[in-house]
Amino acid sequence: MHSVRISTAITVSVWKALFLREALIRLFASRALWFWLLAEPVLHMAIMIAILTAIRVRTVGGIDTAVWLMIGMLAFFMFRRTGTQVMNAVSANQALFAYRQVTPIDTALVRGGLEGLLMAIITPILLLGAALLGYAVIPADPLTVFEAFLGLWLAGMGFGLVSSVGKELVPELGRVIELVMVPLYFISGVLFPLSTLPKPYRDWLMLNPVAHGLESARLGFAPHYHAVPELNIAYLYGFALVTVFLGLTLHRRFALRLATQ
């Protein structure tokens, strides 16, 4: 009789295998996919910078419009890419549950980790490119920037974990979440500064944890930036903590439902 592997050893080998597999798919599944991973945010930012500077917005909250946009977008992508990748992890890997070693939570966690790593590579590359073009994108307070991006990654993870279960239980939820992602882009303050809004409306928009992450990241790059006064990074971390644990609990509760469809 063969020796039976302990469960942690199985999980570690599954994560490793899934990670390599996901990385292959994410980078090489179709022609020059790795290039688009980098080019998509670049083009996105270039278009928005062109539009905003064309209508003569030189500075936002005391910092250069281009830098303000770039940081906000990269921070938002950290949340959105992680969130959507994790959300779709279970449905995209349904075929793998033919091997009992692979569980739905494995696919979700590995995808989140991979996306975080990719963004951690893409973000400095893009900022370095911007620095070469003469923009002031060297963070004054790197730790604050790191804290903001980490918080957004965790929030994306939590959002993705919860919605990956929700989407499998109620398929319509997937469509609703995709619909919500577009307005979220606007109300998170990627394209306009939330600090310019009058009081009651601003409080409502600051209920969105992603907005806190974006403002905090900008503040980390330029301490003189006029951030939203209600900025509270602990709120983002609180949201991330609650959703990550809720997501893990949901995955545990519905593990069988997710794997066997």
Add this chain to the structure above:
Amino acid sequence: MIIVEDVHKRYQTEHGPGKWVLQGVNFTIPTKLNVGLVGANGVGKSTLLRIIGGVDHPNKGRIERHCRVSWPMGQGSGLQGSLTGRQNAKFVCRIHGHEDDIPDRLAYIQDFAEIGEAFDEPVKTYSSGMRSRLQFALSLAFDFDVYISDEVTSAGDSAFRIKAAAAFKKLADRSGLIMVSHGEGTLKQFCSAGIWINNGKAHWFDRIDDALQAYKENPPG
């Protein structure tokens, strides 16, 4: 040894819970015994195989596996279309903890599957015969105490089938086997004991011939 204890299974349908597929299935499969599952279409043979293989779970009752059990080897499962045959094979090696000897196992799989250069093409470009060749080769590349096979011997063209049957026979002599097949000859060739599934219950027969006879004497319905 595999112990199946009071297993109940029903599937969730769009109109609430469906009818019971398995209703109180009990049996114990000793190590190194080859067992064939017989029964009409839709009585739950594949469901039972999936439950034994650990990829599906009973609504009630439990399964104990005191040995290394393979994944349910059958048609079309467990391969990702956008990855090549080689990449899929590597993945299966890794999740089974064979990180160290991947090259050896890959060589074996490539050699047995005989799909030539297609081994490095995405699986979605494969014909169904090529897919089953790859799956069959994959299933042979690992050492399990018990293999679970859902019609896996009916893979590929006749030349491959002969080769597959020979390899399967060798495997059946070495370790345990639990299989579903509608080919009476296949069952008699590989299995010594049989389980006849009818009306959600499993009936154990020490000889596969008796199981086949019971199946034939009791037409479904």
